[in-house]
Amino acid sequence: MKYTAPFLPGLHLQSLRKKPRSTAQIMADEMMHKKDKSLLGLKACFGRFIPESFLKNNVKGHHSRHRIFSKETTFWAFFSQIIDADGGCAEVVKKLKTYLAFNSDQSLSVSTGSYCKARKKLEETDMVEILQHTSESFHVNLDDQPLAGRRVIVVDGTGLSMPDTSENQDEWPQISSQKTGCGFPTMRLLGCFDLATGAILSYAVGNKKKHELPLLRQQEGTFKEGDIFLGDKGFCSFYDVDRLREKGVDSVIPLARRIPKTEQTCIKKLANNDLLIRWERPAWYKKALLPKDEWNQLPKELLLRQIKVDIEQPGFRVKSFYIITTLLDPLIYSAKSIADLYYRRWSVELFFRDLKTTTKMDILRCKSPAMIRKELLMYFIAYNAIRHLIYETAHAHEKDPMRLSYKGALQALRQAEVYFNRAALCPSEILRIRENLLDSIRTNIIPFRPGRSEPRCLKRRLKPYQLLTLHRHEMIEIKHRSKYNAKAA
Template identity: 40%
Template sequence: MNPSTPFFKRFGPLLFGKPPVSALAEAFSKFSECGSLSQLRKTFGAYIPQALLARTSCGDNSRRRLFSLDVVFWSFFDQVQTPNGSCREAVRKVMALVRRKFPREKDVAMSEASSSYCQARAKIPLDVLDKINTHLVERMQNHIPDGALWHGRHVKLVDGTGLSMPDTPPNQARWPQSKNQKPGCGFPAMNLVGIFCLLTGALVQAAHGDRHTHESKLFQALWSALQKGDLLVCDRGFCSFGAIANLLLRRVDSLMRLPVNKIRKAIGAQLPKTANFDVTVTWKRPMQRVPSMTPEEFAQLPEAIPVRVVRYTIAHPGFRTQSVTIVTTLLDASIPAADIADLYFRRWGIELHFREIKISLNMDVLRCLSPAMIERELRMHYIAYNIIRSVMQKAALTHDVDLRRLSFKGCLDTVRQFANATSGAEDKPRTISAMIYEMLRAIARDLNPHRPGRSEPPSQKTPHEKLSSIN
C-alpha cells in the first residue's frame, strides 16, 4: 500500500509511522556516511577506530542528527589543533563542506548559529574519548621496534604542570583561584600530572585536580595506568618510600631523584662520603604514615626495601645542578651507573612534551566555560597530541629516522597544510595515498639539530611590554 495520499500528504507519516525527513537531514546523512566528511578524517581516520564514532542503538547518539558524533568529534578536533579555533568557525566549516557536497540542492541550508553544535559537543561521551586515547597509546606501543627498549624495559616518565581557564562561577567553584589574588582578578587554576612514554612521547594517561591537590596525590591516581615490568622515571617531587614500595607491589620499578632531606633521614648513614658512588642500601619504612595513606595501605607496605643509590657529578656548562643522587629499584649490576644517569637526563623530555601540548596545541589556557566541557576539552587535547605523535612515529618508521629529532611543531604545521590539500582529492584514493606519503617524507626531513649538552640559560631576549595589573 502506498503510504502517501494525493490530497493530504501529511497524513501518510502519521498513519503509517514514517516520520518526515527534511532535505537537510537526508543530505547530511549522506554527507556523514561518505569518506570525505572533512580533510581531517581522510588524514587521521586510520588512527581512530570508526566504530567508536558510529551511531549507537540507543542514547544521545542513536538518532540521525545534523551534528552526529562523528561530525562533532572531528569539528572539535579541528578546534583544538587550530589556533584560536572558535565554535562559530567550526560551524562555518561544516556549512562549507555541506554546500560543497550538495551545491545544487536549494533545500539544504544550515543555521548560522552555533547553539546546536555546542549542545552536541556537550553530549560527547567521556568514555568514548578515553577509549580513543587508549587506542592511540596502544597503537604506538605496538609499533615500537624490538631493539629500541631501554635494557628491555618500557620506560614511562611522570611530571606535573599547571593550567588555567576562563573565569566563570562554575569553573571557580571546581578549580578555585589562588587566595593571594583578589576576587574578580584571578583565574581558575588546575594542577595536572601526566605519564608519558619515553620512546614514543605518547601521553599515556593524566589526572588533574584543583591547585590545593598535591601532585603526589594525583600521581597515585595514575598507578593503574602502569603495566607489569614498566620502569617509571620521575623527579624528587614524587620520591617517597610509599611511592617506591607501592610501585614494587605492582611489579613496576622506579628511578627517582632523591631529595636531600630523605638522604639525611632515611639512608644517609649508609652512604659513602665520596662525591660519586654506586651502592645498594636498605630503605626502612617510616615510623609514621603520611595523612594521605590509610592505616590499611600503610600496613601493606614492606618493612624495608633494597634500593640502589647512584650519585654522579654534572660537568655540562650552564647546568644549575652540579651533583645528582638517584634512587632506583633496579638492582641488576649489569646495568651500569652511567646508563642510569643518562636515563635520568632524558627525563627532561617530558618538559618538552608538556610544552608541545600546552603551547603548540594551546592547552595552557583552556577555553570552555563549564567543568563538564573542560573535561571534554582536556581529553580532546590529549587525543590531538597523541594523533600528531602517531603521525611522527609513522614518519620515523617509514623513512628510518630518529623519532626524538622530529619537530612536533613542524609536524603539526605539515599535517595542517596537507590536510587542507587533500580536500581537493575526493574519491581519489591513489592521490590521497600519494599525498600522505609525501607528508610523511616532509615530516621525516624536518629534523631538529642534534646538540647534546647545549647551554640554554633562562634568559629573555625581547622584554615584554609593561602593563598595569588589575590587582
C-alpha cells in the same frame, strides 16, 4: 501492426512498471547522502588510529539521529578546532560550511550554536576509550625502548588555567593570594608519557591543593609488570616505590628528603659512586597516607641502589645529585645507562611544551567543568594522533622519533587538512596527500644540540597596560567617577 502507446503528459511509462519508492526509502537515501558528504577530511588521515566504530551514532539518546552535526562530524570538527591555529568555534564552523559547499549542495549557518550543542552531547566515556585506544595502538620495537628493551613511563605535573566562571572556580579555585575577579581557575594536571613515543598514556587532574603523588596513585593501572617509572624528586616516596615494586615496576628517581648513604653505611659497593643500600621505612605520623596499623604492615626496609651523578657540563643548577632505583643488577643496568635515562627525563617537559605552547593547551576555552574535561581529552587525542604520524614516519625511515619536530608536524597537518577536505571522496588523491604530509614530517628534523642551555628571559617587552587589581566592574566605576570629577573641577 505494432502497437504504439499513446503519449500521456506528466507520466513516464518506465516508472509505471515499477513499484513507487516509499518515503522511508527516500529519507534513508538522503541520510546516507548526508553521511557521506558531511565528514571532514581528517578522518582520511587518522582513520587508522581512531577507528570509525568509536564514532558510530548512538542507538538512542544524544547523537542517535543522522544530522549534519552527527557524532562523527562533531568529533572531527572538535579535532579540527584543537589543531587549528585560531582554536575558536566560529573558525571550525566556517571551515565546515566551506567544506559542505565544496563537496555537496548542503548549506550551514555560520552560527556556532548548533555546533556547541552537538559538542556538549559527546560522551566523555567515549572520548576516554578513544584516548586509551590511541595510546595502546603504538607498536614499539624492543630496540626503540630506552633501557634494556623495557617500556619507560615518565611522569610529571603541570598547571593549566581556564575562563573565570563560577562553575570553574568551584571545581578549580584560583590562588588565594589573588582577589576575586582578578584571577583565573587553576588546574593541576599529572600526565604519564611513554618515553619512546612521546604519547600520553593516562592523566589525572586536581585543584591547586592536590599534590602530585595522589594524582599518580590514581593512575596505577597504567603501569604494567616490566615497566620502569621515571620521575623527579617530588615522587621520592617509600610507599610509592614499594607499591610499584610489588607490581613488578622498577623506579628511577632522584633522592630527596633523605641523607645519602656512604660507603661505610651501605650494604655493598658495586662501583665508584654506585652503592647497594637499605632504605628504612619512615616513622608514622598523623597526616600519613595510611592508618598506623596498615603503615606498620609495610616492609621495614627496601633494598635499593644509590648512584651519585657528577655534572661537569656548565648550565645546570647543581654539580651533583643522587639517583635511587630498584634496578639492582649492575651488569644489566650500568650506572651510566641509568644516569643517561634520568637525563632523558627532561623530555616530559618538552612533551608538555608541545601540548601547552605549540597546541595552545595552557589556557583552556570552555566555561563549564564538563566541557573542560572533554576539551582536555580532545587535546590529548589530537596530540597522540600526531605522535602516531611522527612515529610512523620515523620507523619507516629509521629515524629517532624524538628528533622529528612536533611543531613541524602540526604545521604540515594544518596545511594538508585543506586538501584532505577537497579530496575526501577520492582514495588515490588522499593517499598522495598523506604521503606528502609524511614526507614533510620526515624532513623537519630538530638539530642535535646536547647540553644546550638558554636563559629563560624575554627580550620583547610586554605592553604597559594597567594591571587588574579589582573586579572589572569596580575599575570601570572608578574610571567613570574620576572622569566626572575632572569635568566638575
